[in-house]
Amino acid sequence: MERKCFSEAKEHLSAMEPADIAEGLEELSSTQMVLYFRLLPKDLAIEVFEVMRWDEQQRLIEHVTDKEVGEIIEDMSDDDRTVLLDELPAKTVKKLLLQLSPEERQLANRLLNYTEGSAGRVMTPEFIDLKKGMTAEEAVGRIRSVARKKETIYTCFVIDDARHLQGVVELEDLIMAGSKTEVESIMDDEPVYVNTTTDQEEVARVMSRYDLHTIPVVDKENRLVGIVTFDDVLDILEEEATEDFERMAGIQPVEDSYLDVNILTMARKRFMWLVICIITEAFTSTVLKHYSQTIQTVVALTYFIPLLIGTGGNAGTQAATLMIRGMTVGDITRKDIGKILLRETASGLLLGGALAVLGFARAMVLDTGFDVAMVLTFAVVSVVLMGNLAGAILPLIARALKMDPAIMSGPFITTIVDVFGLIVYFEIARMVLKT
Amino acid sequence: MERKCFSEAKEHLSAMEPADIAEGLEELSSTQMVLYFRLLPKDLAIEVFEVMRWDEQQRLIEHVTDKEVGEIIEDMSDDDRTVLLDELPAKTVKKLLLQLSPEERQLANRLLNYTEGSAGRVMTPEFIDLKKGMTAEEAVGRIRSVARKKETIYTCFVIDDARHLQGVVELEDLIMAGSKTEVESIMDDEPVYVNTTTDQEEVARVMSRYDLHTIPVVDKENRLVGIVTFDDVLDILEEEATEDFERMAGIQPVEDSYLDVNILTMARKRFMWLVICIITEAFTSTVLKHYSQTIQTVVALTYFIPLLIGTGGNAGTQAATLMIRGMTVGDITRKDIGKILLRETASGLLLGGALAVLGFARAMVLDTGFDVAMVLTFAVVSVVLMGNLAGAILPLIARALKMDPAIMSGPFITTIVDVFGLIVYFEIARMVLKT
Known part of the structure; x- marks a missing residue:
């Protein structure tokens, strides 16, 4: 009987939006939260975890096994992970970093090293890179093969062997182009970009000005190191507006709600x-x-x-x-x-x-x-x-x-x-x- | 000589971002503005016009021929056109509407009839609609054939013969699916949507909550009538934040800058x-x-x-x-x-x-x-x-x-x-x- 109940709950949960599940979990006691969280299919669980408030994320990871924590932290988006690690106590961060694969650990450490409030800190390195010489068909093929671990597939980035940013191409243009068309001929070769040190407010302003879903972030040597996507922009805009409201009322910016x-x-x-x-x-x-x-x-x-x-x-x-x-x-x-x-x-x-x-x-x-x-x-x-x-x-x-x-x-x-x-x-x- | 100059200017302009061209045009005298505007390739001209401030749009249309005005108004995005017609004097609007094709005129009139600040007023009907029974291959084929006049191709909408909204499918999922997979099996059949009467601030809140690029708008009978896209959300958020700042300082909302x-x-x-x-x-x-x-x-x-x-x-x-x-x-x-x-x-x-x-x-x-x-x-x-x-x-x-x-x-x-x-x-x- 109980088993049937669970499988129903599981089915019900799977049909819900991650944001709604997250809100629901946040209302529960820690034990119940963990119980329901474990019912979620793996992919959905990660998505739900990503949209939870950070203090609720913290509550959850305190109540699941180290192995489960490791899996969540390993699989979540790099930009969301940076936000979480940012908020956790240093000791917990150290422990968590040790559970990551060497590759992800290096990445997490690198992102945490950018200044707070900079493009480097909010970006994710999970973008799709293409080469100039590819045909549209090859490009779409590459997109298909690497899409699963990427933040967006709708905007792709053309880089050379030294990872310098050479252009940006929209999936729309790849699909509309003839299959033999070279990426070089349809890409935007003077794309709008920001630097890792650019202030996040400026990033939001540029994306809003040019109506961009996604913007490339380059380092000092003009190498493509990450992207900022539109969901980050919405968060940044809300955060910055709140800061302005607070400052104008004579309050120093408060980080939490x-x-x-x-x-x-x-x-x-x-x-x-x-x-x-x-x-x-x-x-x-x-x-x-x-x-x-x-x-x-x-x-x-x-x-x-x-x-x-x-x-x-x-x-x-x-x-x-x-x-x-x-x-x-x-x-x-x-x-x-x-x-x-x-x-x-x-x-x-x-x-x-x-x-x-x-x-x-x-x-x-x-x-x-x-x-x-x-x-x-x-x-x-x-x-x-x-x-x-x-x-x-x-x-x-x-x-x-x-x-x-x-x-x-x-x-x-x-x-x-x-x-x-x-x-x-x-x-x-x-x-x-x-x- | 002058001719060479112009062709250089033309080439130079074509490589620029629409937002930058618009800002440049706004600095010019009306005669020069028209001159440079006419140098732009048709598609780019429309894009530039869409991102100009509405008072500058008005200045421009006062200085070009009626025929040119007609072409611009006919081809611009439906949501951007609503904003423009909203701001123009009633007499000019009437004149402009007469220059539209009967189809576009009917549409413009319909959009103008929604309450100010509602989803109906900011939406565009230029979305891609698919049918449940299509295969992924057929769907992509349809997207290719109708994409040019659409606001976005990344989110597509599944409707029945009575235009009721049945589901939403991401281009990403269509591309990743096997070519024979039916749309019905990969679409989200409980999509998040808003009504034409939903307040625009609420629309922005919902899209931000669920990290949506695009949201469907349905009428009272649950028929899909339009979409709101992420660039609209950025405008709405800025507008609403400004209104809040003004109200909190004891100022009734001011519409212009x-x-x-x-x-x-x-x-x-x-x-x-x-x-x-x-x-x-x-x-x-x-x-x-x-x-x-x-x-x-x-x-x-x-x-x-x-x-x-x-x-x-x-x-x-x-x-x-x-x-x-x-x-x-x-x-x-x-x-x-x-x-x-x-x-x-x-x-x-x-x-x-x-x-x-x-x-x-x-x-x-x-x-x-x-x-x-x-x-x-x-x-x-x-x-x-x-x-x-x-x-x-x-x-x-x-x-x-x-x-x-x-x-x-x-x-x-x-x-x-x-x-x-x-x-x-x-x-x-x-x-x-x-x-």
Whole structure:
């Protein structure tokens, strides 16, 4: 009976998508996970393992035999293996590497030696290589014979005896060509490629620009050493977008998903910018103490401090976000600075003017007198303009200093605008109220 | 001489990537653009046109003959054409549609009728369809004969006579199979698919989850009507990430790139949230007026208002960003609310405690007395905790109300924290200072 149950489960599992099986396994206890994992046909098991989250991969390999671990690690894609080995403790990695065949071990070690976040680190060497002189028929024959262990067969790479990249040929063109056509005559002999040291974000950008499923990666001597495929690009894009979101909120990039990160680690990642901001913000105390005479004379001025600096900060966050995102997707470059300043000045005056009317009305309703209302009006226009300009300029400065513009986070811009906004507010107050 | 020049230019252009040619053309004056565009071989010209920015496409079609426009529009990919027709003024669209062959016109009209942002709107009907009973050899033969007008030949779709989707087969499997093998036996008969009404963001998520190059799109009756390919996914992901960045900064999504949007439109997109925030922020004035007695007695309390509410807002922005991004990538769901509240409370106390030490030191340095320093200390812990909890809870509420959680933007959360933070600050002050 139990046996029948298992064979049914086996059949059921085999019809499912690897991503769905992986998700299902992740919900189970370790014992059950291992039980179901062992029901999977070998090939599917490897595929499922490849798409599991790395902490779940780790849980699984802790509960199966060393022999099984060896088989999984040996057969999984080289790029997925790099990711796993990256995350595991050094001791486990060492143990795992010893179980690999000498060939795979050498490969795994080589991939782990590329810098984190580089093309070398995310690529896989499992590509199909062809020679210039082959005919289309021979090429398809070679593809058929080596396809099983390759990441993709749809894009093939033409290399010479020294493994230099000479061209790229699509399977589509091989199939459409006459069987005697030489590969050389249908290949793209000026293919787009990246280097092992190219940043993964740049790899994704190039692939997206040229609509490539697969891109070749060459080493310093222009030898083809690997490929990056489109599924890697999707992962890279998601990872990089998350990093940008975090940076722009003043959080240092967190590697794992929210619920998996240790609370202390998360606090540490958030702490730095909170400290930078509170130290910068400390200047507002100096500013306010400096104007304490004015405050004591016209207490009503304090009523609008949060409204004023809040509005300036919001405008600044908006401008900075437009700027940073524009730079990330390539719409904005440094040479546009003139146009940008013009636009942000114009929209600062427009938005500031409209919001100032609301500020004026608010002050009148609160019965603080016409003079205070006028001070607030001018101050709102000024801080919105300041917010816009700070939001526009600071990310450009970061880029000019070769930093990620996203480092000019909303919180930081808000803080800067707070300090200068208050100075402007009280200077206007002094002039108008003659205190 | 000039002729030789042109033929050289022609040769040079033909060796370039379409994306690079498009970028080059976009830099030119309209006359030169047309001149160079006409040098391109027909197929390449269409490819170049497809990857041009839509406003540049518009500029080009305004400067070539109606006949040329007709040829371009007729031959371009159906999905790229939908995007172009979407952006053009209604009058131009009508004129262009008239120039299409009846078949293509009907198709263009049909695609334009799907909701914006749906799978129907981004799909192309240019897929390869096969029948169950075909052998692998027959299938490859069919692929060879129809490939030229198709978006991809690597994934083929098996349909019955009523065009119902029955399975998906990869070219790889057709090539690896024996020539007499039936398509039915190698196809995936439970393929992952989406509906014409599926949101494009969901399409991208599904394709990324299952590592698909191509996904079939079916209509209400489960008939295969189109496919979405991986290059579309990259565009969708970029577009959706930009929208999220904008929403989180309190900007309504802007369709064009920063420098192309009309200044008034951009101001309009930014205005709504600035107004919502300034109106909410107006409550801070009420709060401060309410405590004016306390302020007048201990002016030093005002020195720390920006520092206090700024810190709370920063913590709130951080927490909201982690939450919203976690929901977008699928790491966080509503059932995690207990864990989330626990985490944010813990990290709020941790971060708040650490920052409070800095706040205390700042007050002592500013010589405002031990009591005020203590008030600030307690207040900092409270606002950081409040920021964390508001940042965590508000996006979850938005999701529960079926809204995009990104609507709970940094500026909005900051504003909420400002209002409540001030109340807490002055209540603590009243208790400690007994004013």
